[in-house]
Amino acid sequence: NPILMCWPEGIASPIHDHADSHCFMRILDGEAKETRYFWPRDHCNPDGSLIEMTSRSVGAGVTAYMSDELGLHRVENLSHASKLCSMHLYSPPFADCNIFDERTSKKTNVNMCFTANSVKKKMSRKWLLLQLLGRDQVKWLFFHRSNIHTIDELVPL
Numbered sequence: 735n736p737i738l739m740c741w742p743e744g745i746a747s748p749i750h751d752h753a754d755s756h757c758f759m760r761i762l763d764g765e766a767k768e769t770r771y772f773w774p775r776d777h778c779n780p781d782g783s784l785i786e787m788t789s790r791s792v793g794a795g796v797t798a799y800m801s802d803e804l805g806l807h808r809v810e811n812l813s814h815a816s817k818l819c820s821m822h823l824y825s826p827p828f829a830d831c832n833i834f835d836e837r838t839s840k841k842t843n844v845n846m847c848f849t850a851n852s853v854k855k856k857m858s859r860k861w862l863l864l865q866l867l868g869r870d871q872v873k874w875l876f877f878h879r880s881n882i883h884t885i886d887e888l889v890p891l
Contacts (some may be wrong), residue, residue, distance in 0.1 A: 735824050736821055736822065737773075737821070737822045737823075737824075738762075738820075738821050738822075739819070739820050739822065740777060740817050740818070740819045741764075741766075741809075741811040741817060741818040741819075741820070742811070742817055743811060743813055743814050743816065743817065744811065744812070744813070744817060745810070745811055746808055746810035747809045747810070748808065748833040748834070749769075749784065749806050749807065749808045749833060749834045749835075749836055750806060750807070750808070750831050750832065750833045750834065751802050751806055751831055751832045752800060752801060752802055752824070752828070752831060753802075753828035753830060753831045753832075753836075754802055754828075755801070755802075755824045755825060755826055755827070756799070756800075756801050756824070756825045757799065757800040757801065757822060757823070757824055758797055758798070758799055758822070758823045758824075758825075759792070759796075759797065759798045759799075759800070759809070759820055759821070760796070760797045760798075760820060760821045760822075761792050761793060761794050761795065761796050761797075761818070761819075762819040762820060762821060763794055763814065763816075763817070763818070764794065764811060764816050764817060764818035764819060765791055765792065765793045765794070765800055765811075765812070765818065765885075765891040766791070766792045766798075766809050766810065766811065766818055766820060767789065767790070767791055767792075767809070767810045767811075767812050768789070768791075768800075768807055768808070768810075769786060769788070769789045769794055769800060769807060769808045770786070770787040770788045770800075770804065770805045770806065770807045771784045771785060771786055771787055771788070771805055771806040771807065771808075771809070771834070771836075772787050772805055772806075772848055773805055773806060774834070774839035775817050775887075777828070777848070778839050778887055782837075782838050782839050783837050783838065783839060784806070784834060784836050786840050787805055793829050798803060798820055806834055808859070809831055815824045827881065828846060829845065829846055830843055830844060830845050830846055831843075831844060831846060832844070848889045863865060
């Protein structure tokens with residue numbers, strides 16, 4: 735289930751796991767910052783906050799890999815001038831995952847259904863991708879605050 739995302743300037747994902755799935759993230763344009771964290775059950779600060787394990791820059795043309803065996807992570811577009819475009823592939827696909835509060839390590843389970851503002855209803859990723867990825871063209875997807883939108887909702891063609 736490939737997902738093509740365009741991240742606006744300065745946006746970051748929540749710290750999250752991958753529900754025992756393998757994640758391949760290819761950076762198509764821009765530069766991502768990936769920060770990995772220890773699982774709170776393995777290592778956390780005395781105040782309960784998450785501990786950063788590593789941080790790295792992932793540039794255009796690079797494919798990053800992530801799985802729960804490697805910890806938790808956050809992906810960010812640190813640029814204040816350019817969008818970040820990335821392609822994500824998850825195997826096996828998953829319906830929900832956990833997000834974590836960096837300060838408390840509190841875990842919250844979230845459903846991986848995406849809300850399209852133009853439709854105003856929740857739909858499955860498969861249905862959304864079938865609607866957006868047609869035979870004749872590929873429309874960019876835009877990631878913003880856990881919503882996915884087509885790029886032409888932002889920039890009419």
